[in-house]
Amino acid sequence: MKKIISQTLRGCLVSALFLAVTVGSVTAVPKPKSPSQPKPQPQKVSYPVAPVFSAVDLKGKVVGSAQLAGKAYIVNFFASWCPPCRAEIPDMVILQNQYGRKGFTFIGVAVNETEPKIRDFIARNKISYPVVMADDQLVSAFNRYVEGGIHAIPTSFVVNSSGKMTQVITGARSKADFEAFIIDALKKQ
The missing domain is CATH 1.20.5 (Single alpha-helices involved in coiled-coils or other helix-helix interfaces)
Incomplete structure (x- = not known):
């Protein structure tokens, strides 16, 4: 036993x-570390004119290329459910407040969102710049400026005060990056 x-x-x-x-x-x-993904570099572009577009923001005001003539602006395609988009919003709000009186504005384009959800997101984040809902006309106006069309968010389009698109930016950016884009866009070129 x-x-x-x-x-x-x-x-x-x-x-x-x-x-x-x-x-x-x-x-x-040890698990092999995945190579860190480099941040995509902004695509420098020089188109004679920025896209012609018109949309109504969530406050009922028309926002479009005609209303923005002579102003520098960044059109930012984003979503409230997108972590990189959410990360850059606070810096964009600060920069809008800082450069809004100098002839600059952001325009947010909410992608794959419901209006009530994005209204709540705007209020929670104190977004002071115009926000419009993405639609086929608006997406198609900007799609031709990106090889293969807009395929990721956030994607931003920088338009200078002369009405020329100068940069296409895929991926989130820092406050310093956005500020450099804004300062460059405000220069008469």
């Missing part, structure tokens, strides 16, 4: 030791 218990105990210990070594070797092996 003692022999059976001793053999069973020995078998359990061997199994436990095998399991410990196996688990230890699997967890001790």
